[in-house]
Amino acid sequence: MATLLRSALALRRTPCRSSVVRLLTSSSGASSSSSTTPTSHTPEPEPAPSSAAESPSLVVDRSGLFNTPEHSHGPGAAVETAMAKHIKALIRFRGGPITVAEYMEEVLTNPNAGFYMNRDVFGTHGDFVTSPDISQMFGEMVGVWAMCLWHQMGQPEAVNLIELGPGRGTLMADLLRGTAKFKDFSQKLTVHFVECSPALRKIQRETLKCVAKGGDEATTAKDDQTPDSVPEQISQISGASVSWHFDLEQVPRGVPTIIIAHEFYDALPIHQFQKTPRGWCEKLVDVAEDTSQGLRFVLSPQPTTASKLYLTRRMRWASLQEKAEIEHVEVCPQAMKVTAEIAKRVGEDGGGALIVDYGDDKMVSDSLQGIKKHQFVHVLDSPGDADLSAYVDFPALKHVVQECAVGASAYGPITQSEFLGALGINFRLEALVRNATEEQVEALNLGYWRLVGDGPAPWLDEDDDPNSLPSGMGARYKALVIVNDSCGPPVGFQKL
């Protein structure tokens, strides 16, 4: 394994499901700024869109709603985006507030105006930067991990390499480029992207340099075609076949699988609960009393269906101390569902999964945040124009794997720094630096430090604004692995 790690490090670059609820307020979609939304609190006369009609509606007595002061909005804080109008219309249609999970799902993945659906939100000109965009070394190290796992799997002849929420596709491109010369491994891979955003699917196809099978220009996908309507795609980076799916369940079964989920789980909708004298109540999103003031958080007057179902399940896994001390809890049912599906695949088909995201090895309390143009914004401000992201509840994922009891085990979480360190990122940096220009060396060192460092940059001057400079992701981000029990502990997790 050590030789494999070393040779793999001699690689080489220089930085839904989805809601079916349509916008109630706009017939022309996200870009429409005019709205026909009535401003009164009367329910909309239109028939209910399908998912709204099927959702178990919350029985909420509006008169009993309580708006916690720390979650109120200042006057005029919310920007009246098309999505804000849609959310207000949805709340009016329901005749009461919606859950934070419903809000999050609409805001991120509504087909017409969801944050991820129609544009590129990544990079310095976007809203946030992720590890694969910071340095090529991230995707390369994940490639090393995947190749080692393939050896532990007994070098199967065919492997489904699945990435959940691939963003721009940068991680996969670096993985394929880095492992392309290890043909015994790279030629076994079939890439499956699970992606809800049509705009990102198109970018992923470009990043992977996809062409129609055979590479004939006439059959090469045109930009205006969705990947669903094009012939089978081949990545020119490594020759792997690439296909797209809306959720993991659509990816063919029966083939050993390696699954990668980097910053996917944090985008999955969470429910938020709060301990009150009336029991555990659920935080909900409502229209402000003065309708010109946008949206506000309220608490359900009593426990909701979600608190009875999801919170009860989550609390079964909590420690005595957590049960005694915690006042706010976030629960992500979709994360549990996806994890159960991963465990089942890995347990029955063989292979493993790598989940990298931010969070700690404990219950999540109150972590949901909005991010727009590289700044934190209030969760209810500019819905649809800001990302929403929540910490991942790693202990819950581990409990799900355990309860599935399908011959798969979870290892970790360990910090990103420990994970990348165990895979030899420092050797890779050394190799890259040897052939780099001065400018490239600086970029490589900065990228390395951002991936494995912790806290504010050490070269910060006292008078520098820490918010305007990068901080290390090495400790905040964690890696959790789920592997088939026949593989044994995966690289980086052997001592656990």
Ligand SMILES: C[S@@+](CC[C@H](N)C(=O)[O-])C[C@H]1O[C@@H](n2cnc3c(N)ncnc32)[C@H](O)[C@@H]1O
């Ligand atoms: C924060 S981005 C991370 C992107 C990428 N993994 C990276 O690290 O740069 C989340 C990704 O998950 C996708 N996504 C979010 N929710 C999804 C869902 N429910 N189903 C499929 N894809 C989803 C987004 O479109 C986006 O590609």
